[in-house]
Amino acid sequence: MEFTLNIFTLNCWGIPGISKNRRERIEAISKYLLTSDHNVVCLQEVWSERDYLYIKEFLSSVLPYSHYFYSGVLGSGLCVFSKWVIQDVFFHQWPLNGYIHKIHHGDWFGGKGVGLCRIKYLDRLLNIYCTHLHAEYNEDDIYLAHRVLQAHSTSEFVNITSSPADISILAGDLNTAPGDLSFRLITQIANLTDPCNVEIIGETTSMIKPLGTCDNINNSYSNPKVTKLCPDGKRIDHILYNVNPNCDVEIKNFKNPLEERVPGQDFSYSDHNAVSLEMRVKFSNAKNRDRPKSSYDKYDNTVVEAIKGLLDIGLIVFSQM
Template sequence: MDEDAPSEITVLTLNVWGLLAISKQRTERLVEIGRRIAHREPVPHIVALQECFVQADYEAIRRETRFALPYGKYFQAGAFGSGLVILSRWPIEESWCHEYPLGGRPTAVTQGDWYVGKGIAGIRTRMGRMGEWVEVFNTHTQSPYPSDSHIVHRLSQSWQIAKHLNTATLQQSKLDSGSLVLALGDFNMKPCSLQHKILAARAPAMRDTWRVLHPDSSLGNVRDAAERARRRPVPTVEYNLVENGCTSNNATNTWRWPKGLQRKLAARAKKEGKGQAGGSGGLGLGAVDFTDVHHVPDDALDENGHRLDYVFANVAGAERDGEWEDVSVASPITGEPREGERDKTLDKKPSSGGLNGGGKKDGGSADGGSKSSSRRGGKRGVHFQEYPIDVHGPVASLKEKEPPSKPVWVIRNAQVTMMERHPTLGCSLSDHYGYEVTLVRRTPKTKQPSSPTNASNPAEVQKTSPPSAMKKGTAGRRNQDRNERPHTPPPKHDRERDPSVRDNNGRGTYLDSPTASERRGSSDSSRQAKFSALPPSASAAAVGVEDDALPLTDQQYSSILGQIRTYASKKEKEQRYRYVHFVISLLMTLGFLAAVWFIPTSYGGFVFLFVGMLNFAAGVLDGLYALLFLGRERGCLLEFEWEVSNARSKERGSRLEVEARNLNLAGGGGGGGGGGGGN
């Protein structure tokens, strides 16, 4: 690869679980994480880490990756650091770190989100000495809790991320072609949740790379309401890794095992005498076999796995067999090909790629190509619904546009990574798995205008005519083109004959069952097997998954505003309560001080004075909390509410304008010259 102008970039995100005095085997694990990153093939160009709170751990990772990733930034924020780290192959030109306005509260000591300064960090670098700009964002948003008392904070953080990303894409669009914006991290949100929809709608140029390749992947674990509504069978361990992209709560992750199994694993490592820091070997050298402690087979059911780690990028689509699909092929509303593009979609031959749209093209069985036609995303035959992206606004993103003529970035491969165990401790490297994405730069092919020589030949003119020139009278010509390049529909799978499907139905809790398809192209050679995928008839739209590129609906805006107002009302009452407590504690303290003069014994006076001091301290803390934190939080809530209300008003106005324009166009086309007679 030419380092002056690289045409391919690989990025990796991983939550390293590096909490001081809380995370187990922290030092040994993070050293091994750095070692694994440095020896990956290919070595990532950009790495984003979360929960790396200890400076010494960051320095240990830098020592391991100093040759592969010579540049890095540890971002300081909050009382204990942000935990955000970005490693880069290229020099860092700029860096920044912005704390979220709403990021937890000080009274939630056990949660710790407020103390670590949750925020979004970023760098700006060039891909090589003469390459394009890359703007990289790294974030770790508010953690979800059972009561979900921080839902408004999490919505606000998604809103803030979208603002930063939309600004970045607008700036990059004014620069040279091929500039890239990346957002990596532990977003602590489920796919197609309200937080996810906010980010996708408010930063329409950014795409969730996994959903580009797997638009029908899971929306959470099997107990989540959105996933239960899809009525799918309980996924297996391997299906969650390969098709659903689950990086958290995986059944194979040792830190999700029961405490008894974790203690047994630690005892086994101690017994082997290789539990010292770093071990005697790395990357499997001198490693201990821990499979006898507990082994989770690939076909075991995984009820808790879900996806929390994401890579968003301003990509134009996904690469398929060395080519990429135009972003304006499918309709953003129905998923059907647009007028003038329908025949091009039908003419596309079913691709025979493998997992995640990457890897070898010549591997697999003879019928692999037809099987992959029933898969979704990546190189699968189901055409991903690509939509034109307009960074100037969500409503404008629905306008049809000409294919881009400048170089664009497309997704070649995406996979769950960093699933290895520590060679001497036997534990997983983190409580999360990593997520890796490979992007490639492509220049769209443009049709050449017909030459005078060709113009004399009607057949040549027909071949060089652009789609926009096709009228209703060209239906026969389209059929002729289709006859020249016949489209072979993918074969239907008899899902009742698939024993793996029958087993899943027997053990699962839902009705529908995936069909079998063959995986190829993964870099993890230990997991090359067959997996299930949905047929085209059960696409994301068919199961009720709204498209990510669509703007927020009025109902969604109302839901956000309703939650903001409910939370603000609750906090306003809490603020009044704490002010009242402060006043009462002040009066009680004065009473205690006065009562000391009337107590005959010194012991009784000391007790009264001590209790009065404690009462006064508690009242002062409550008063300061109400004044400083709750007052600031209330201001941030008002700002958030105004931004959402303003966005909804603009959205309503834009929709009314679009509807009026459509009505005028319809009236002008149908009424002819009679349009001037009405009002």
């Protein structure tokens, strides 16, 4: 059996009363998704229930199944839309979620975490994880410890819950670039693959080197001072995957859609660029659901680095008290 899995993820920057052009952008995002070939969509920062319900109704003819992950005071901002039946859902809230006195950042009030939608396609199971890790608001990065712990918690959750699935996808704004400690924790402990890895790109892949998804010079909301230093921006929004040994996967397309402006407007779809991944999946007849699991022995260096980093941050904070 073969089928095409086409994933889309976007941080929608949908904060009521704060995000610029929110209503027009939500409508434009919905119109794009209605005519696209994506069969699974993961959105972040959909903070308004009204916006979620609007998107849900607008896409009901093409992506009839959806779920919004309610959490905390404001909601997690995470939602998933699917062409196929969502069989089960679960939300894993992180134990560390910013500071309550940082009201303008909002992470504590959102009760953020990672959402899981288990989707059934024929007799196969797809685990779709949608998440949004804590942002780095400035160079001092007082939230580094939060993000590292969130990354570890996410990777453990994916690692523990992915065994029944034939394919596992983690999509969202991870606020961490390839090579960063948080990114290595997520990919190594959960055995997740980055499609940008040149070793897995096939000859038939339609793929252009992806640019940064945040602070990109092509985005109308990017800070000119930041883009002047790094025009390509940072690649912090990702679609990562893991497949069972009974699956053969070919990456057909990996790109940043919606890089252009909203039609008829002078602003972008969001302050982040979207990411999409198209993969051709072929199943063998044998339903071998066993997959190699991660090993802390194999990734000792990464785990030790994370522990040392958290201890150093704790000592710095303690010395300032």
